Amino acid sequence: MPALSSAQIKILSKVAAMSSTVSATSGFWKRNQQRLAPWLFLAPGMIMFSIYVIIPIFQSIWISFYDWDGLGPKTWIGLGNYVELLDDEAFYTSLKNNILWLVLYLLAVPAGLAVALFLNQTVTGIRLYKSLFFFPFVISQVVVGLIFTWFYAPDFGLLSALIKTLTGQSIAILADERYVTLGIIAAGLWPQIAYCMILYLTGLNNINPEQVEAARMDGARGWSLLWNIILPQLGPATFIAIVVTVIGALRSFDLVSIMTDGGPYGSSRVLSFYMYEQALSEYGYRMGYGAAIAVVLFMIMMVFITLFIVRMLMRERHA
Amino acid sequence: MISFKAATGLALGYALTMSAALAGELVINSDQSDPAPKKAMETLLEGFKAAHPDVTIKWNNFDHEGYKSAIRNFLTADAPDVVSWYSGNRMAPFVKAGLFEDVTDLWTENKLDDQLKSAVKSMEIDGKKWGIPYSYYQWGIYYRKDIFAEQGITPPKNWAELVAACEKIKAAGMTPFAIGTKALWPTGGWFDYLNLRVNGYEFHMDLTAGKVPYTDPKVKAVFEKWAELVKPGYFLENHAAIDWQDAIPQFVQGKAPMYLMGNFAVAAMKDGGLKEEQIGFLQFPEITAGIPMAEDAPTESFHIPSGAKNKEDARKFLAYLATPEAQTKMNEVLGQLPVNNQSAKSNDPFLKAGFDMLANAYALAQFYDRDAPAEMAKVGMEGFQQFMVKPDNVDAILERLEKARGRIYK
Numbered sequence: 001m002p003a004l005s006s007a008q009i010k011i012l013s014k015v016a017a018m019s020s021t022v023s024a025t026s027g028f029w030k031r032n033q034q035r036l037a038p039w040l041f042l043a044p045g046m047i048m049f050s051i052y053v054i055i056p057i058f059q060s061i062w063i064s065f066y067d068w069d070g071l072g073p074k075t076w077i078g079l080g081n082y083v084e085l086l087d088d089e090a091f092y093t094s095l096k097n098n099i100l101w102l103v104l105y106l107l108a109v110p111a112g113l114a115v116a117l118f119l120n121q122t123v124t125g126i127r128l129y130k131s132l133f134f135f136p137f138v139i140s141q142v143v144v145g146l147i148f149t150w151f152y153a154p155d156f157g158l159l160s161a162l163i164k165t166l167t168g169q170s171i172a173i174l175a176d177e178r179y180v181t182l183g184i185i186a187a188g189l190w191p192q193i194a195y196c197m198i199l200y201l202t203g204l205n206n207i208n209p210e211q212v213e214a215a216r217m218d219g220a221r222g223w224s225l226l227w228n229i230i231l232p233q234l235g236p237a238t239f240i241a242i243v244v245t246v247i248g249a250l251r252s253f254d255l256v257s258i259m260t261d262g263g264p265y266g267s268s269r270v271l272s273f274y275m276y277e278q279a280l281s282e283y284g285y286r287m288g289y290g291a292a293i294a295v296v297l298f299m300i301m302m303v304f305i306t307l308f309i310v311r312m313l314m315r316e317r318h319a
Numbered sequence: 320m321i322s323f324k325a326a327t328g329l330a331l332g333y334a335l336t337m338s339a340a341l342a343g344e345l346v347i348n349s350d351q352s353d354p355a356p357k358k359a360m361e362t363l364l365e366g367f368k369a370a371h372p373d374v375t376i377k378w379n380n381f382d383h384e385g386y387k388s389a390i391r392n393f394l395t396a397d398a399p400d401v402v403s404w405y406s407g408n409r410m411a412p413f414v415k416a417g418l419f420e421d422v423t424d425l426w427t428e429n430k431l432d433d434q435l436k437s438a439v440k441s442m443e444i445d446g447k448k449w450g451i452p453y454s455y456y457q458w459g460i461y462y463r464k465d466i467f468a469e470q471g472i473t474p475p476k477n478w479a480e481l482v483a484a485c486e487k488i489k490a491a492g493m494t495p496f497a498i499g500t501k502a503l504w505p506t507g508g509w510f511d512y513l514n515l516r517v518n519g520y521e522f523h524m525d526l527t528a529g530k531v532p533y534t535d536p537k538v539k540a541v542f543e544k545w546a547e548l549v550k551p552g553y554f555l556e557n558h559a560a561i562d563w564q565d566a567i568p569q570f571v572q573g574k575a576p577m578y579l580m581g582n583f584a585v586a587a588m589k590d591g592g593l594k595e596e597q598i599g600f601l602q603f604p605e606i607t608a609g610i611p612m613a614e615d616a617p618t619e620s621f622h623i624p625s626g627a628k629n630k631e632d633a634r635k636f637l638a639y640l641a642t643p644e645a646q647t648k649m650n651e652v653l654g655q656l657p658v659n660n661q662s663a664k665s666n667d668p669f670l671k672a673g674f675d676m677l678a679n680a681y682a683l684a685q686f687y688d689r690d691a692p693a694e695m696a697k698v699g700m701e702g703f704q705q706f707m708v709k710p711d712n713v714d715a716i717l718e719r720l721e722k723a724r725g726r727i728y729k
Contacts, residue, residue, distance in 0.1 A: 070391065071416035084726070089719065154557040175501075175560030175708075263501060264559035265705035282387040283688070283697030285412070 057298065064291035071285075081292035090266050091293070094274040097181045098250065098300070101270060104185045105192060105249035109241045112196025113234075117226075119197070120204045130201065137194035145258030148187035149174065174260050177267035184255050184268060192248060196241045203237030204230075239311070246304050250297065271297045345632045348379045348393060349403035349621075350386035355586050359653035366648060367639050374632045394418045398626030400633040406441035406452060406618045407685040408527075408692055413622075414444045420623040423448045425634060431641055434659045437677070438618050441685055450622035451637045453646055456582040456655040457673030458508055458615040458686075463576040464599040466493075474601045478516075478544070481604045485553045488576060495553040497575035498707075499561035506703035507687030507696070508579055511615050513541045516606035520613035520682045527690035529728030533720040542706060542713050544606060549710045559708055567591055579603070581617070585669050586654055600672045611681035617689060618658065698723040 029036075064081055068074040085091050119130050136144065151159050154172040164170045173183040207230060215229045231238075253272040256262060262269040262277060269277070271293055277283075279290025351360040357380065364376055379399065381389055390402060394413065404410055413419045426432055426448045432439060438452035462474065467484075470491055475481040485495040500506050514523045518537050525531045526538065548554065555566055555575055564587060569575040571591035578584060588598055602612065621640055623633045639645055646657035651665060656674055665671065677683065688696035702716040 069412060069416075071395070071412060071418065152560075154560055170557075172557035172560040175557050177708075261501065263503070263701075263704070264708060265701045277697075280388060282384075283693040285391075286694065 060291045060294050060298075063287055064289075064295050066288040068287040069285045070279075070287045074288075077288070081289050084289065085292055085296065090269060090274060093267060094269040094271045094293075097268065097270045098297075100181055101185055101188075101249040101252050102246065104182070105188060105245055105252075106242070108189050108192035108196050108245050109238065111189070111193045112241060113200050113238075115193060115197045116200035116204060120201060134194050134198055136191040137198070139191070141191070141254040142258055144187055144191055145255045148183070148190075148255075149259050152183055174268075175264050177264055180260055180264065180268040184252075184259050187259065188248075188252060188255050192245060195244065199237045199241045199244075200234060203234045207233050243308055247301070250301055250304070271300075343629070343632075344375050344377050345401065345629055345636060346377045346379070346399035347401045347636070348381065348386075348390070348399040349401075350381045350383045351403070352380060352383045352386075353583075355583075355653055359649045362652050363640070363645060363649045366645055367636060370639055371632075371635055374635065394624050394626070398624035398628075400623065400627040400629045401636055402622050402624055404450070404620060404622050405685075405689055406438065406450065406620050407689040409685075409689045410449060410620075410622070411444060411692075414449050418625055419449045420625045420627065420630065421447045422450060422623060422634070422637060425451065425637055425641070429638055429641055434643070434661055435641065436660060437683065438620075438658045441618050441683075442620065450620040451641045452618045452620040452658045453640050454650050454653055454655045455616045455618040455658055455677075455683075457677055458512070458579070458581050458617075459603055459673070459676065460601050461570075461578045461580055461584060461588065462599045462601060463570070463573060463593075463597060465597050466573055466576040467599065474599065475604045477604050477608075478606045482547060485548065485551070489551065489553060493573065494555050494569070494575045495577050496548070496555070497566040497570040497578040498554050498558045499563045499566040500558045500704045500707060501560060501562045501565075503697070503700040503704055504686075504688055505563050505580070506707060507700050508581075508615060509545065509707075510541070510699070510703050511684055511687050512579065512603040513544055513606070514538075515613045515615075515684065516603060516610065517541045517544055518607070519610040520684065523613070523684060524690070527684075527687065527695075529692075529695070529724055533717050533724055538717065539713070542710075542717070545706065546710045546713070549707055554707060559704060581615075582655060582669055582673055595668065598669075600669050602676050612679075613682040613684060614677055614680040615686050616656075616677055616680075616683045617686045619655075692727060695723060695727045698727075 063074075065076060065078055066074040067077045067080065115133060119126065119133060123129075151157050152173040154160050154170055154175070160170055160172065171179065173179045211229060211233070212225070215225055220229060251272055252270055253276065256268055256270055256273045257276070260268045262273055275290045275293040275297065278286045278293060284290065347364075349360060351357045360378070360380070364378060368374070368376065390404065393399060394402070395418070398418075404413070410419065426435075431451075435442075435452055438455065439448075442448045442450055442452055466488075467474065470487055472484045472487055473480075475484050488495040498505055498509075511523065514526065517540055522531065522537060526533075526535075531538070555561075555569060558566070563580065563584070566575070566578070567584070567587045568591060570578050570588060571593055585598060589595070602614075605612070621637060623630060623637065627633050641659065643657070643659045643661040643663070646659045647662040650657040650662070654667065654670065656665075656670055656677070664674065684690055687699065691699060699720055702720050706713055706716055
C-alpha cells in the first residue's frame, strides 16, 4: 500500500532528522526520548486509524444534521432527519429485520459447535471433510447470494420444486414478505456456520486431554462431559464466535443487496441496506438521512462493542 | 438480471482505476453494457473516427446499473469529456449542481431545434439545453400473434376488449401479462399508461411534478382499473422475485402472451427464439374515451460534464452525434428510433409501428422514474409493486406516497 509506506517513510525521515539533531542540540531529544519514542512508533497506526475510522464517524454524525444531496449546498436541519426516522415505516421494517437477523444469526454458534464436535475425530480423510465443510466460508458472499437466489427461484429453483412436490403449492420465498428475510438469513447462516465451526475446531484442538481423561475416569460422558468439561474450555472460542456473528448480523448487507435488493417493496431491508439505499443508490442521494440511519446503526453496534470490550478488559484484569 | 448487482461492484472498482486522460484524447464514459447498445456505440465511434481522424477516443463502457452510482463519482472527481445519461428530471440534479455543460450553442449553430424537435422539451432546463439526444423508443404491449390467432383474439382497442382478452387467455390456462418487478421500474410503465389513459397527459405531468396529491380520487381511479387486472391474477404470479428479462422466457414459451415493455424487449424476445411474425405490437388501449393518447418514449442522450478537459473535441462529438447520418446508423443497430427527424426511416416493423404511433402521439412522457424526481420514483414504484402483490392495501399505499410527496416536493 503506497499510503502506508509513504507514511512510514515520513516517520522514518522524522526519526532520522531527529537523530541527526541529537548531536547538535542534544538537550531536547535526549531529555524526552523516552517519552516521545512510543508516540512516534504509534503515530502511523494512529494517523491511519483516525483518518479511516475516527474522523469519518464524527463526519457522519455531523452530516446527519444536514439535508444534502451530495452535490449541492448543505442545509442545516438540526434533528430533522431523526424526527423523520421516527415516523418512517421503512425504518421500523429495517430495524425489525435487523433484530431478526441478530437473533437467528446466532444459531450459527450452536450449529457450528455441533458440526465441529462431529468432525473432531480421527478418521481417514477427515481433513478433506473438514475443508469441505469449511468451503462455504471461503466463497464470496456474492456467490452465496446468487446460489441461494437460484435455489429459491420460483419455477426452476431446487427448493421451490421440492416445496411444490411436497405441498402442491409454489412459494416464491424471495417475493413473499413473510419469508423473504428468513430466506436471506438462511443463506447467511450457511457460510457463518462454517466460520463458527472452524473457530470451534481450533478450540477443540487446544482442549487439555488429561482433564478429559480424568473426567472419564470419574464417570462423566455424553452431555455431562460436553457441558461440564469441554464447553468451559471452549469459552474463548465461543466468545469470538458470538462476537463475529453479532457483528456479521448487524452489517448484513451484501446478501440483501444481491438476493432481493431490499424487496419485495422494501420488506427485506436491514438498516445497513436502508442507509445505502438512502445515501448512495440510484434513487437515493439523501446523504443526511443516510447518515442519520448510520448513526442509529452505530449506536446499536456500540452497545455490543462496549459489552465485548468490558468483558475483555475484565478478563485481562483477572488474568 | 441478477448479475447486474454483482457487476456494480466491478464497475465501481473499474472507475477507481481509471486515470486522467492524455491531452488531445476524448474520454467517453457510457453504460452500453448490453450487446445491442454496445455494438451501436461501436458503430457511432467508428463513424466519428472516420469523420475526425485526428481525435483519439478512450471509451470506458460501464455496467448499466453500476453506472448510475459511478457517474456521480466521476463527474465530481475526474470528469470525462462526454457522458451518457438520461434527459428530463433525471439530469436535473447534475444540471442544478453545475456538473453539466450548457450546450445551447451547439443547438443554435446546427439548427437542431428543428431537427431534434421531439426531444427539445426533455433536454431543456431553465431555458438552456444540456445535451444531445440520439435515440428514443416506444412503449406498448407486445403480444404473441400466433397465440392470439389460435385463441381467436383480435388486438384490443379499448379497456373492455383488453379485459375480455385477458379473461380468454386466463381461461385457456395462460397468464395474460408477463412482467418482472424485482427492479421496480417495470411497474412504472404500467402506472404511466394507466394514468395517461385514465386521466390524460396533463394530469400525469402534474402528478409527477408533485402538484397533485396521490390521495386524489383521480389517482384512486387509476388503481381501480389496475386492480381489474391484478385481482383476477392477470400478471405473472411471482413477478416480485424476477427481473424483466426473467419474464421473457414465459412470453417466449407462450405461458404469458402479452408484455407491456419498451421496444428493447423485442431483441430479447427474438434471442429467445421467437420469429418476427410471432410478435405483434399494439398501442396501449384507450380507457377513458376522448382523452388524447399520450405515450411513454424515454430519450437517451449524451452530455458534456462541466469539468471536461477536452471540451472542444467533446463538442465535435456531440455535433456528430446530432447528425441524421450518425443517428440513422446508430439506431439501426440499436433497434430504436433516431431523434433527428431527417434520419432515414427503418424497415423494422416494430420501429415503423413505433414511429407512426409516436408521430401521432398527443404528447410524450419520459417514464415515471424520469418524470418524477428520483426519490419520489423509488417510493412510488415500491408502492406500485406492493399494490401488484397486495391490491387491497391500496389506501395505505397511497397515503404513504402522499406523505413522501409532501416531503420531497417542498
